[in-house]
Amino acid sequence: MKHSFLDQYSDRDSLIHRLDPRTKLIAVFLFILAVSLTSQVLWPVFSLYFVLIAVLVTLSTVPVFYIFKRSLVIIPFVLLITIFIPFFKEGEPIATFHIWTWQVSASYFGLQLFITILVKAWLSILSLIVLTSTTTISDLLHGMEQLRLPRVMVMIFSFMYRYIFVLTDEVMRMRQARDSRNVGGSRLRHVKTVGAMAGTLFIRSYERGERVYAAMLSRGYDGHTRTLRRRDFRLADLIFSICIVLVLAAACLFNYLH
Amino acid sequence: MEEAIRIENLSYAYPDGQPALNDVNLTVYKGDSLAMIGPNGAGKSTLLLHLNGILSSNDYVRIFSEAITDKNLKEVRRRIGLVFQNPDDQLFSATVFDDVAFGPLNLGYSEAEVRQAVADALAKVGMSGFERRSSHHLSLGERKRITIATILSMSPEVMVLDEPTSNLDPRGKWQLIELLREMPVTKIIATHDLELVEALCDRVVILDKGRIVADGVVKEILHDLPLLEAHGLSGPPGIRSASESGSPSRG
Incomplete structure (x- = not known):
């Protein structure tokens, strides 16, 4: 089956695309760190972050709409965690609801916190999307390796990237096979079928893991991962790093002064 | 003729106790192109896994007259290149380059040697220029070729292939057969594809229920219909059409 690319647009050519993956990985890491450490309601600082992302997106020539659309994926997850914050934080109430016998009020402080977290999550995901749409996954993996991330972790990422579509195909085929035979029946039975499918998928993946390992052994794998080291940290990387750090x-200074 | 592989009295049972191989004796000579045919579950894949020490074979298997030991394991795996049936098992890296470079890197080649080996192997299977692609975006035929490149990059002396043409369409299949025909190494091919056997191999063994039940030249065995039928391999229409019309590559 045909699949979309996880790293769509990463094969384009732009200033950002040409940067060393390590530079981008570290920049994104620092960016997310800075975003999460910023105090709440410091809107000027958050605007600065947003402008920074906007500049990077413009430089990268990746369609803005694409990045925006992908960034919305994170919102439901954040909402799930944060939606109750306004109702639990104490402070000046801005709205009070009567639900049956309960009285629930949302505080101004809680609402601010809620919006801040939402903005932080959104900024972080934006930076990650810029990273993955300007760097191919294999370059990212090489970058992680060169940054001395634990090899096992990099390998797990690599396998995940390689097999996620293989597994998706497997699930699709199982679903088609189920739907071809599944007519009517109670809801409970359908749920049971889904459970059985999950089990089957697990067993198949386990068996595939064994075959992949045998294929690795057949080509001389002995537990040590070896790679060709590529170093291409250039002037552009240096300038980019300086800009980001500045x-x-x-932003940190501004945050500190307030 | 010089021996490449000698198997003597090899028996093997799966971990759950079910017997898979039963007293197998087989000698493969250098330059052989050997087909191993047999019904599903005959033990073909299990036998192949013994050839490079993935499954323990103790003293029953000798590779170039040597038993497989921990010491020579890596060298054995270089000399015996094993290609698995499913390219999704054989190709596990993020890019084609990484997959083809995996063997050479594990053998400790230098960077220049690795790059040369990868370039040569991909050129041999006609897949140059695919280095940076990821294999899940390639067609099955392309993936099958790259699985062959992953062992060619280690310059094997024996190529062991498990069902190389399974699931391929006829054009993909004949392209692959052509490709394999040009490789001047000893080949052991497990398959049900009798057309492939006729086009590519000079010797056939039939494996059934973990035993070798026949061993002979292709012409005799492929025309011994009662024998083929007795072991679930009968394909009179296929064989007749293949021998009457001749294979396209010979045409």
């Missing part, structure tokens, strides 16, 4: 330092 902007983030300015």
Whole structure:
């Protein structure tokens, strides 16, 4: 089956695309760190972050709409966690609801916290999307390796990237096979079928794991992962790093002064 | 003729106790192109896994007159290149380059040697220029070729292939057969595809229920219809049409 690319647009050519993956990985890491450490309601700082992302997106030539659309994926997850914050934080109430015999009020402080978290999550996911749409996954993996991330972790990422579509195909085929035979029946039976499918998928994946390992052994794998090291940290990377660090330092300073 | 592989009295049972191989004796000579045919579950794949020490074979298997030991395991795996049936098992890396480079890297080649080996192997299977692609975006035929490149990059002396043409369409199949025909190494091919056997191999063994029940030249065995039928391999229409019309590559 045909699949969309996880790293769509990563094969384009732009200033951002040409940067060393390590530079981008570290920049994104610092960016997310700075975003999460910023105090709440410091809107000027958050605007600065947003402008930074906007500049990067423009430089990367990746369609803005694509990045925006993908970034919305995170919102439901964040909402799930944060939706109750306004009702639990104490402070000046801005709205009070009567639900049956309960009285629930949302505080101004809680609402601010809620919006801040939402903005932080959104900024973080934006930076990650910029990263993955300007760097191919294999370059990212090489970058992680060169940054001395634990090999096992990099391998797990690599296998995940390689097999996620293989597994998706397997699930699709199982679903088609089920739907071809599944007519009517109680809801409970349908749920049971889904459970059985999950079990089957697990067993198949386990068996595939054994075959993949045998294929690795057949090509001389002995538990040590070896790679060709590529180093291409260039002037552009240096300039980019300096820019990012300056902007983030300015944001931190502003944060500190308030 | 010089021996490449000698198997003597090899028996093997799966971990759950079910017997898979029963007293197998087989000698493969250098330059052989050997087909191993047999019904599903005959033990073909299990036998192949013994050839490079994935399944323990103790003293029953000798590779170039040597038993497989921990010491020579890596060298054995270089000399015996094993290609698995499903390219999704054989190709596990993020890019084609990484997959083809995996063997050479594990053998400790230098960077220049690795790059050369990968370039040569991909050129041999006609897949140059695919280095940076990821294999899940390639067609099955393309993936099958790359699985062959992953062992060619280690310059094997024996190529062991498990069902190389399974699931391929006829054009993909004949392209692959052509490709394999040009490889000047000893080949052991497990398959049900009798057309492939006729086009590519000079010797056939039939494996059934973990035993070798026939061993002979292709012409005799493929025309011994009662024998083929007795072991679930009968394909009179297929064989007749293949021998009457001749295979396209010979045409």
